[in-house]
Amino acid sequence: MTESEVRFGEWVAVRRHGARVAELVLDRPKAMNAISTEMAGNVAAACAALAADRTVSVVVLTSTHERAFCVGADLKERNSFTDADLGRQRPHTRAAYTSVLELPMPSIAAVHGFALGGGFELALSCDVIVADATAVVGLPEVSVGVIPGGGGTQLLPRRVGAARAAALRCSARRVAAVEAGARGLGDVLAAAGVARADALALAERMAANSPVGLRAAKRALRLGHGLDLRAGLDVEDAAWRTVAFSGDRAEGVAAFNEKRTPDWPGE
Numbered sequence: 001m002t003e004s005e006v007r008f009g010e011w012v013a014v015r016r017h018g019a020r021v022a023e024l025v026l027d028r029p030k031a032m033n034a035i036s037t038e039m040a041g042n043v044a045a046a047c048a049a050l051a052a053d054r055t056v057s058v059v060v061l062t063s064t065h066e067r068a069f070c071v072g073a074d075l076k077e078r079n080s081f082t083d084a085d086l087g088r089q090r091p092h093t094r095a096a097y098t099s100v101l102e103l104p105m106p107s108i109a110a111v112h113g114f115a116l117g118g119g120f121e122l123a124l125s126c127d128v129i130v131a132d133a134t135a136v137v138g139l140p141e142v143s144v145g146v147i148p149g150g151g152g153t154q155l156l157p158r159r160v161g162a163a164r165a166a167a168l169r170c171s172a173r174r175v176a177a178v179e180a181g182a183r184g185l186g187d188v189l190a191a192a193g194v195a196r197a198d199a200l201a202l203a204e205r206m207a208a209n210s211p212v213g214l215r216a217a218k219r220a221l222r223l224g225h226g227l228d229l230r231a232g233l234d235v236e237d238a239a240w241r242t243v244a245f246s247g248d249r250a251e252g253v254a255a256f257n258e259k260r261t262p263d264w265p266g267e
Helices: 037-052 083-101 117-126 152-160 162-171 177-182 195-207 211-224 229-244 247-258
Strands: 002-008 010-017 021-026 059-065 067-071 107-111 114-116 128-132 137-140 189-190
Touching: 010 037, 010 195, 021 195, 037 083, 037 107, 059 067, 067 107, 067 117, 067 211, 083 117, 107 117, 107 195, 107 247, 117 137, 117 152, 128 137, 128 177, 128 195, 152 162, 162 229, 177 189, 195 211, 211 229, 211 247, 229 247
Parallel strands: 021 059, 059 107, 067 114, 107 128, 114 137, 128 189
Antiparallel strands: 002 010, 010 021
16 A cells, blocks of 8 residues: 655655555656656655665665656657767766665566666666566667666676677667566566566565665675675675674564564664
8 A cells, every 4th residue: 555655856756655665656657757867866866765764675666657667768858969968967867777776775676568778777777677578678779879878788797697688788679578587687577567566565575574684685695796705705794794783683583482573673
């Protein structure tokens, strides 16, 4: 049940579901959520608020458009840009993608319809992608004379390997849901029209766990990825120490022994 909504500019909203789940909503339906300079700022502002909110355990990224998650950069806006305009825009768009990637709590993208270019990069910036049967993903930037600039060249190969990422990125090919799932471009395949519902249900299951533990586990996964084993285990140990002496650990152990549901202090 949605309890409240806060708007960040005209095109982005944050909705709360229960005590610990937040929905980050892309709401520019007339442009299929194409990311303009203004919308990029809205996304970054919403993510900054979410990152600072210790009551949020899981974020679900969704779209209000019935046929698209997000079609990437606003090319109509860019068509009027000079080189100087494009250079001035870059910090704003980069901040939007980075703000999703660096959310300290687990994040889930609920993808339906088109998730292309920067739209797919927003999904890749999340920890889990739930895609429904209508989803179509791709990184078509080379077809308009640029390259992915929202993390796609780095995030996609971490999911599927360098060769598969190169094939997708350099062909600008669009991939439909079933193939996307088989190739690791998504994590959970949902029936048509239920990506958002399934993502919110998954978020609720995650959010039942320790908020401190969820953030520490994400930090260990992100910081340890790509390191050699010994360095990765050091990252894990540092993250373990942040939860081992926390109120959440004490409550979790007590609740287990008392056979009751934990009442997480979140600290």
